[in-house]
Amino acid sequence: MSAVTPPTVRPRAAGPARRSPFVEVSRASALELLRNGKIVASMMFMFGFFLLLIVWLNAVLAGSSDVPGGDYLRLNLATCIVVGYLAIAITGTTVPLVALRERGTLRLLGTTPLKRLTFLLAQTPARFALGAAEAVVILAIAIARGYLDPLQTLRLSVTLLLGLVMLFSFGYLLASRLRNAEVANQFTGLIPIVVLLTSGTVFPPSLFPDWLVPVLNAIPTAWFIQAAGADLSGYTPFTSVYVLWALMAAATVVATLLAARLFRWDIREG
Amino acid sequence: MGIDDDRAGHDPRHDTAIDVRALTKSFGDAEVVRGVDLSIARGEVFGILGPNGAGKTTTIDCLAGLSAATSGSVRVLGLDPVADRAAFTARVAVQPQAASLFDHLTVAETLRLFASFHAQPAPLKPLLAEVGLTADQGIRAKHLSGGLTRRLLLAVALIGDPELVILDEPAAGLDPSARLHLWSTIRALRDRGVTVLLTTHDMEEATALCDRVAILVRGEIVASGSPAELVRQSAGESAVRFVVSAGTDLGPVERMEGANAVSTENVAGGIRVVVKTDDPDSLLRAITFTPGLQAREFAVHRSSLQDLFVELAENGASGPAPTHTEGSAE
Numbered sequence: 001m002s003a004v005t006p007p008t009v010r011p012r013a014a015g016p017a018r019r020s021p022f023v024e025v026s027r028a029s030a031l032e033l034l035r036n037g038k039i040v041a042s043m044m045f046m047f048g049f050f051l052l053l054i055v056w057l058n059a060v061l062a063g064s065s066d067v068p069g070g071d072y073l074r075l076n077l078a079t080c081i082v083v084g085y086l087a088i089a090i091t092g093t094t095v096p097l098v099a100l101r102e103r104g105t106l107r108l109l110g111t112t113p114l115k116r117l118t119f120l121l122a123q124t125p126a127r128f129a130l131g132a133a134e135a136v137v138i139l140a141i142a143i144a145r146g147y148l149d150p151l152q153t154l155r156l157s158v159t160l161l162l163g164l165v166m167l168f169s170f171g172y173l174l175a176s177r178l179r180n181a182e183v184a185n186q187f188t189g190l191i192p193i194v195v196l197l198t199s200g201t202v203f204p205p206s207l208f209p210d211w212l213v214p215v216l217n218a219i220p221t222a223w224f225i226q227a228a229g230a231d232l233s234g235y236t237p238f239t240s241v242y243v244l245w246a247l248m249a250a251a252t253v254v255a256t257l258l259a260a261r262l263f264r265w266d267i268r269e270g
Numbered sequence: 271m272g273i274d275d276d277r278a279g280h281d282p283r284h285d286t287a288i289d290v291r292a293l294t295k296s297f298g299d300a301e302v303v304r305g306v307d308l309s310i311a312r313g314e315v316f317g318i319l320g321p322n323g324a325g326k327t328t329t330i331d332c333l334a335g336l337s338a339a340t341s342g343s344v345r346v347l348g349l350d351p352v353a354d355r356a357a358f359t360a361r362v363a364v365q366p367q368a369a370s371l372f373d374h375l376t377v378a379e380t381l382r383l384f385a386s387f388h389a390q391p392a393p394l395k396p397l398l399a400e401v402g403l404t405a406d407q408g409i410r411a412k413h414l415s416g417g418l419t420r421r422l423l424l425a426v427a428l429i430g431d432p433e434l435v436i437l438d439e440p441a442a443g444l445d446p447s448a449r450l451h452l453w454s455t456i457r458a459l460r461d462r463g464v465t466v467l468l469t470t471h472d473m474e475e476a477t478a479l480c481d482r483v484a485i486l487v488r489g490e491i492v493a494s495g496s497p498a499e500l501v502r503q504s505a506g507e508s509a510v511r512f513v514v515s516a517g518t519d520l521g522p523v524e525r526m527e528g529a530n531a532v533s534t535e536n537v538a539g540g541i542r543v544v545v546k547t548d549d550p551d552s553l554l555r556a557i558t559f560t561p562g563l564q565a566r567e568f569a570v571h572r573s574s575l576q577d578l579f580v581e582l583a584e585n586g587a588s589g590p591a592p593t594h595t596e597g598s599a600e
Contacts, residue, residue, distance in 0.1 A: 024386035028375055035374035035410075104369040108423075111334060111364035112387040112430070113356060266336060 025122035043092040047084030078228035089171030097175035098184040110265025131164040156231040163224035169255035176262040287465040293342035304489040320486035326469040363432035373412035388430035417448040437468040473576040508550040512565040
């Protein structure tokens with residue numbers, strides 16, 4: 001190895017003070033989200049479109065005896081927030097993460113000391129802010145129309161927080177292994193339809209056979225809709241709101257741990 | 271990018287940066303890397319050469335811990351790239367061949383992001399200057415040209431002040447000026463004691479940059495050593511070409527010392543003579559001073575790494591016997 005230059009020690013220059021990787025990835029994630037107007041627009045469109053639709057239907061169906069309680073808006077606000085949160089979790093989280101994997105950006109991150117869980121959790125703050133904005137809209141409508149008393153407002157806020165975090169964890173889980181952003185995009189259209197059909201607002205539970213009701217009640221989005229609906233729409237959930245909270249919290253922990261466990265930087269990893 | 275003996279896993283008694291034994295990697299039934307052995311010293315610039323599909327990137331992926339070996343052992347700075355992931359990524363930087371950055375982050379924002387992953391990141395301004403991106407630090411990644419993107423990827427690799435840098439075809443897509451800039455950056459890394467492993471199929475780049483190279487063909491190393499040694503030992507002969515008038519007696523040329531083989535072809539205005547030799551300079555002098563030969567239109571073709579590469583690539587792993595010179599890959 002005659003041509004090899006003996007290793008020398010370069011005097012180390014004073015580098016910049018280390019910043020928190022969580023803070024920096026959160027910041028980068030927020031900038032990517034905000035500077036890419038298409039993603040924000042498509043997330044907010046789902047929520048806004050559904051909200052406007054039920055506001056319009058409420059006006060059209062005002063006083064109809066076919067609408068339980070005569071208030072179509074009240075009946076569907078819980079489904080509206082779940083659809084909005086699903087858009088944030090899937091369109092705004094799963095799809096961009098899978099696109100990063102498809103383009104090799106995650107592969108590059110996988111060559112650094114960045115931890116997977118740090119990366120995943122750091123996607124949350126910017127999206128959480130969007131979810132909070134949607135919650136404010138729903139709470140404002142509900143309070144203005146007299147659906148909520150102070151205690152219900154507090155309880156609904158907890159439900160919305162737990163529901164948002166749970167749907168984020170599902171978004172991360174979905175993003176953990178998918179290789180193709182186009183496939184991820186298919187879920188964007190599919191999952192809200194499934195949620196709507198099983199929510200009990202499009203098809204009343206009385207239409208379903210008895211054996212199907214427990215199955216529908218086992219779907220995590222149903223826990224969210226029923227817990228939110230208990231305060232927003234005056235539903236009587238199949239179990240207490242506090243049990244639904246516990247179920248949502250447990251689902252969040254399981255999905256987050258699974259996402260961290262299953263997450264792959266690279267489609268060829270392993 | 272200095273060597274810090276206190277870092278976990280570094281045994282200062284060893285000066286081997288990369289030690290690979292009988293590495294194989296298969297995808298299904300296809301064995302892409304077949305029994306590769308490599309030993310690369312600290313502070314060395316080592317090149318893995320090979321035609322497209324030779325297994326260079328797969329080998330690099332195994333060395334970078336991006337892909338687990340099917341069999342064999344890989345130790346980098348004394349670490350297993352897959353099992354010792356945290357310690358490995360703290361000390362080794364990788365520039366993958368195909369990677370994209372965050373489209374909407376600027377150059378400076380991108381580097382600040384990657385700096386946050388490392389305990390002692392390199393200072394930003396000198397690094398920007400080193401890779402030639404100072405004037406572009408406010409530009410978003412999606413607006414960078416291909417060459418500037420490669421520079422940013424290199425800066426991302428260097429931001430963690432690594433002891434070892436793995437570069438997969440770092441000059442791909444660069445214009446000549448950018449390529450020279452990259453070369454000077456790599457030489458500066460070597461001068462600082464950083465070990466550099468790169469893949470390329472540019473023989474000029476390998477000759478200019480690498481202390482040693484290994485030529486990979488169909489997943490096997492078929493030759494390794496310093497570029498100069500490989501050329502001298504494997505490619506052998508150079509050729510002296512000249513033109514003489516028709517009817518010239520070539521007997522004196524055939525009897526010249528160092529003339530290994532003489533061939534001729536008729537060309538306009540005479541005969542083109544090609545003399546294979548190991549010592550083209552002496553032969554050229556002898557031809558010039560041979561009375562009556564009146565040779566003209568001289569040209570000397572010196573054997574190069576390119577010749578060896580083409581020969582090995584065409585013959586494949588079943589071609590010439592592997593050439594391993596002093597300090598060879600094995």
